[in-house]
Amino acid sequence: MPVPTTREVIPGAAVHIILKKDQPTGRTVSGTVAEVLTRGNHPRGIKVRLVDGRVGRVQSLSSGGEAPEERIGLDAYVTNSGGRQRGRGNRGRGGQGEGQGPSQGQSQGQGHGDFEYGIVTCPVCGQFEGDEAAVAHHVAGHFD
Incomplete structure (x- = not known):
């Protein structure tokens, strides 16, 4: 499954990202984009900062039916x-x-x-x- 492009990943978008520390496991977290950190498209995903401050690469966009916020561990x-x-x-x-x-x-x-x-x-x-x-x-x- 290809990662989203810069046209799809904009501030305010609901996304699933993979944090750097979770790259070996592939674990993703959900959140809302606060800032796009990558200038162009990237094969491993566009790097973003979520509104809660976490930084990671976008793996997919969230659908509207999912819970917008997850419990932060x-x-x-x-x-x-x-x-x-x-x-x-x-x-x-x-x-x-x-x-x-x-x-x-x-x-x-x-x-x-x-x-x-x-x-x-x-x-x-x-x-x-x-x-x-x-x-x-x-x-x-x-x-x-």
């Missing part, structure tokens, strides 16, 4: 870090210059230094902060 919010080693070279320094003491570094509050230590905010409520494992556990609580 935890996997839509939690992503694998991809093995990147963040801040490993800056341990002990905290990303501060040598001329700064602890009092100067603390007066900055929460800036880009939090990223080096892996402090993240809950993507669901935006209020809970902690390391990656703590936030993953907290996010799971939103879906229980």
Whole structure:
């Protein structure tokens, strides 16, 4: 079955997309196109951003009889870090210059230094902060 063309995939269209992480399994999700990201036709499908923020390639158009919205699972919010080693070279320094003491570094509050230590905010409520494992556990609580 051929994938839809740029004439068919327009903002507001109901579509079935395959997320990049689901390419090996072929699992598709439904949604409404917010933005078309591919300029022309593509053999594996036109890349789009849905209104809920997910990005993937359009596999087919949705018919009007299907449910417009599906329940979004935890996997839509939690992503694998991809093995990147963040801040490993800056341990002990905290990303501060040598001329700064602890009092100067603390007066900055929460800036880009939090990223080096892996402090993240809950993507669901935006209020809970902690390391990656703590936030993953907290996010799971939103879906229980």
